[in-house]
Amino acid sequence: MLTRRQILILLVVGLLLWVGATATIRFYPQGFTRSAAGDLSFAITPFFAWLSVEAIRRSASLSRDRLLAGVALVGAIAMMIDGAALRWAAQLYGSDPHGLHRGAAWLLWGYGISLAAALLMVRRRPSA
Numbered sequence: 770m771l772t773r774r775q776i777l778i779l780l781v782v783g784l785l786l787w788v789g790a791t792a793t794i795r796f797y798p799q800g801f802t803r804s805a806a807g808d809l810s811f812a813i814t815p816f817f818a819w820l821s822v823e824a825i826r827r828s829a830s831l832s833r834d835r836l837l838a839g840v841a842l843v844g845a846i847a848m849m850i851d852g853a854a855l856r857w858a859a860q861l862y863g864s865d866p867h868g869l870h871r872g873a874a875w876l877l878w879g880y881g882i883s884l885a886a887a888l889l890m891v892r893r894r895p896s897a
Contacts, residue, residue, distance in 0.1 A: 771838055775839065794869075798871075798872065818879055825839050826890075851876055
């Protein structure tokens, strides 16, 4: 179980990661709308997802058995904010519908990759 302190830290981290991803979509839409840049954005996402999971682990001092819960909480926070913002304030992500569509696809990719990274980090290796 996560402690209250860890939950509070993870709430802040989730908000900060949401702000960062939203700013990326808003201020660098060509990173999603241009073919090569969009492909590159998707290709480098696993690296940034791994960094995000490490930041989550370190910021909340999560043990291996609490890492997946922490990453899931951060992802849930950011995804709920994204869902509400995309529904009621899509202009936060920019004014180009194509960029918004591609940016939202990148968000989904990033959330999935982050959860997969956390799963890989917590997997137990079989004893020899």
